Amino acid sequence: MTMILTINTQSIIMAKGYSVYINEDQETTKNRTTLACEGYPIELRCPGSDVVMVETANYGRTDDKICDADPFQMENTQCYLPDALKIMGQRCNNRTQCVVVAGVDVFPDPCPGTYKYLEIQYECVPYSKY
Template sequence: MALSLWLLWMCPVLLSNIAPSEQALSRAAMPFGLMRRELACEGYPIELRCPGSDVIMIETANYGRTDDKICDADPFQMENVQCYQPDAFKIMSHRCNNRTQCVVVAGADVFS
């Protein structure tokens, strides 16, 4: 079955918000970054890369099939369009979070 891997990810930048208070300055760090979406069909790589020393943060991930259009294959394989790997987010987070770059090939060897 031709499955796909899709992710939402970002390279967060911490911004410090400095506000005066009666006794001292307080800092509140807020993550900020551009959300990106990547898609790879089974057997193809996804390459994530952040600029400089920024690191990858996976927001969501799915490995499977949710429609019959993306990464289509043999029509007989398209009958089940509601399959997904429930641990895809955990797997991708473990492989890529807090790194400046990450390459993952969409396939059962990674997501089984």
């Protein structure tokens, strides 16, 4: 089971198996940040008929305090997947919601042996048919 927490700070310590929304009020904030530890789902959703537009995405590790794991698996904090934005955009842009599992079934492994997480910044925008 994945627990979703709402917090209003950028300083996050997460245990394995959690997804977290970083914005304080997801229903009224257009810009949203969310993340999920490796192996767990991340949900992007927008209210009403607004749709998701992914702005930034990384599958990897840039912080040694997010998604707690074996210390050896958290040493590499320079782990980036350049294609994460493209992959997330293909899966989620122009949809009211999407769920993606943070793992190697979806993303190539940018740093084997490192426990990763998926961090997404996205905006909810009015749907447009052009």
